[in-house]
Amino acid sequence: MKRGSYRARAVVLNSLDYGESDRILTFYTLEQGKLSGIAKGARRSRKRFVGNLDPLSHIDLMFFHNGSTDFVRVEDAKLVDAFAPLKEDIERLADACYLLELTSEMTREGIVLPAVYHTLVAFLKMLEASPNEELLRFFEIRLLSICGYLPHLGGCVACRQHAGEERLYFSSERGGLVCRRCSSGIMGLIPVSPGTAGLLSMAARLEAGKLERLKPGAAFLEESERFLYDFIKFQLGKELKTRRFMAKLKSAWA
Ligand SMILES: [Zn+2]
CATH class of the missing domain: 1.20.1440.120 (Recombination protein O, C-terminal domain)
Structure with a gap:
């Protein structure tokens, strides 16, 4: 992947709290296959996408990739289906x-x-x-x-x-x-x-x-x-x- 922002359809496979307010995530996406990433401040309620990053969530994912590491930064996650x-x-x-x-x-x-x-x-x-x-x-x-x-x-x-x-x-x-x-x-x-x-x-x-x-x-x-x-x-x-x-x-x- 080249450096830049991307959009992907994804299912959250795994989610792990990290540090004070971040989350480490694994997704399976239609466009990029399996992805790992971090959602900064995901556990602070002011973030719009809080809750959309729970395992099972089917989401419309926006992420940034710096072009070198395999780790992406989650920018936004809109819920498609929570499978409630x-x-x-x-x-x-x-x-x-x-x-x-x-x-x-x-x-x-x-x-x-x-x-x-x-x-x-x-x-x-x-x-x-x-x-x-x-x-x-x-x-x-x-x-x-x-x-x-x-x-x-x-x-x-x-x-x-x-x-x-x-x-x-x-x-x-x-x-x-x-x-x-x-x-x-x-x-x-x-x-x-x-x-x-x-x-x-x-x-x-x-x-x-x-x-x-x-x-x-x-x-x-x-x-x-x-x-x-x-x-x-x-x-x-x-x-x-x-x-x-x-x-x-x-x-x-x-
Ligand atoms: Zn035989």
């Missing part, structure tokens, strides 16, 4: 925060992927309209696909045989499905039915608006949650904070 209904329920908020954390962890500054922005906004809207766990799995596979980490779900990664009726396994280390014959000696295999693998393979290619065409089977949620998160952890090399929080919520509700 998502903040009214702790479970929905946790789901939404998971989408934000996953987006932040899977993307890098300097690599502009407009599809990440569009997908994130579309999924937050869908989550707001009708929360369900399938959406989280579809978001994961879409994001993996857009960011270039899509696992091989069309058949066995070892012998290349196409997925048929037979039970399969998923290996995060191998980056995809493994058939029963090729499975011996591979550690950390997770059983996956061909139906679940096929559905996720389709979901990876579909735009957010067309996902409602997919009809997941009974085993889908349990199978997909287990192996997708295993794969995400393998790719990122760490656990996600929001997933730990969601697990705690689930056990508290159970």
Whole structure:
């Protein structure tokens, strides 16, 4: 980026209080991809954009870039959508925060992927309209696909045989499905039915608006949650904070 002022459509991924009155922020923007920046005096009420920089906020962002560092200075933030209904329920908020954390962890500054922005906004809207766990799995596979980490779900990664009726396994280390014959000696295999693998393979290619065409089977949620998160952890090399929080919520509700 050259030195100057810019405008971007953005979702606030992360916000951290800094010093007396500043905030350090991470955004995913349509025009510039992931951005980090500082909002000077953001916590003083006289600033117009106070409150618009909370995580989840979909904003029209004005920022200044000095042409050298990767850090931008936030000049203004007009609210497009606060996703207020998502903040009214702790479970929905946790789901939404998971989408934000996953987006932040899977993307890098300097690599502009407009599809990440569009997908994130579309999924937050869908989550707001009708929360369900399938959406989280579809978001994961879409994001993996857009960011270039899509696992091989069309058949066995070892012998290349196409997925048929037979039970399969998923290996995060191998980056995809493994058939029963090729499975011996591979550690950390997770059983996956061909139906679940096929559905996720389709979901990876579909735009957010067309996902409602997919009809997941009974085993889908349990199978997909287990192996997708295993794969995400393998790719990122760490656990996600929001997933730990969601697990705690689930056990508290159970
Ligand atoms: Zn095989």
